[in-house]
Amino acid sequence: MKINTKPMDHRIDKTARLAGGYGPYVAKQGAEALLRRSVLACLLWEKNAYEDGGSVADNIKSLIPRVEPEKVFDIAIEARNKQKLRHVPLFIAREMARLESHKYLVGKLLPEVIKRADELTEFMALYWQDGKQPISKQVKVGLSKAFDRFDEYQFAKYNRNEAIKLRDVLFMVHPDPGQKADLFKRLADNELATPDTWEVALSAGKDKKESWTRLIEENKIGALAFLRKLRNMEQAGVNRATIQKGFDSINPRWLLPLNYFAAARKAPGWEREIESLMLNGFSQAPKLPGYTIFIVDVSGSMGSNISLKSTFDRLDAAMAMALIASETCEHISIYATAGNDGTRIHATTKIKPRRGFALCEEIENAKGHLGGGGIFTRQCLEYIKEQEPEMPDRIIIFSDSQDCDYPDRQIPNPFGEKNYIVDVSSNSRGINYQELWTAEISGWSEHFLEYIFACEGLDLQDIER
Structure with a gap:
């Protein structure tokens, strides 16, 4: 038997290969590093080139118990704030709520990753995905705190007629009303004021040119919606100077580079202005x-x-x-x-x-x-x-x-x-x-x-x- 063999490279894991089994052996990594890999580029339940979406979600689910709770918490925060991912941080919170070792952080995590009012209902849809069950104390604490970050406009904008409604979540978690008792009552009674959004303005049947012009002049259209609807504004005949005013006033803080790409593809006549906004x-x-x-x-x-x-x-x-x-x-x-x-x-x-x-x-x-x-x-x-x-x-x-x-x-x-x-x-x-x-x-x-x-x-x- 040959004893003086070539030493094994402990940096590689010979149990798996890259590119669907075609390429080199994979790198050997710990649970935290593998969790970061799966989470920070993740769009849940969607297939990529070599793995189906279900296996990605299952992989995240299996890794969470193997990583320290505080590390999982940090990864979820990074996924929401840095990567601007909406669903995977909610999924992480749901999986943490199942674990005795991790659930104590859920009440702190939820208000940090829920940044839109409809994410309150999205989380509950995830929570009950495998069947309805009692809501844990930490989930109630987290959702209750998350309610406090939204005003009437935000609640009204996302108050949709879906299987789980905002008022349903309100009744389930009973957030502390504080200064918002009247607002929560209007939400419970379905009496929220109609929000002045571009969706509402245009669906009301009013003149599209006048509606877009007013929204831009009053600075009531967000940066992402502005870029996405440039072509609609053109087709409605909005004055070019008015659209330019929109470029000068929008706050692109939450825009991704791909948002600029999409806008340039849809409204090529504004490519120079879009590129200038991006480069500036x-x-x-x-x-x-x-x-x-x-x-x-x-x-x-x-x-x-x-x-x-x-x-x-x-x-x-x-x-x-x-x-x-x-x-x-x-x-x-x-x-x-x-x-x-x-x-x-x-x-x-x-x-x-x-x-x-x-x-x-x-x-x-x-x-x-x-x-x-x-x-x-x-x-x-x-x-x-x-x-x-x-x-x-x-x-x-x-x-x-x-x-x-x-x-x-x-x-x-x-x-x-x-x-x-x-x-x-x-x-x-x-x-x-x-x-x-x-x-x-x-x-x-x-x-x-x-x-x-x-x-x-x-x-x-x-x-x-």
């Missing part, structure tokens, strides 16, 4: 110092939609993040990479340094000639290292981590001073091998650069000054 927002952001190499995975699996209802795919999300990086990094080079699954050879190219939507077009065009196969992370990094005359301060790879290289080849060898993998997928396993990457960042939030600032010990306030 980035111009206020602090710059990440030094030299950054940003690598965009344009492989076939990046064509998977980010959600069933979305018109955007993972590559759109990757291009949005590349756009942000190009505006907020002091010096940057951007590469696109894919390859050929048959030969298992990478194809990588450097992207022209353009700005805004033009940069996204360059990346999209590169996809066409780089092949529709998977990403070959090791080969890609070796190629870029040969092209670069200097060591970068950091390398950022934006990918779904579903590498297609041979399983017996060495794992990737990133060569930056710092090295990050930003994983857009909710696949349960990836390539975050121990001691290889500075950090794995899950999801496609524009806040990924803030995380990098923190990892590198950079003070945002000092840089802004």
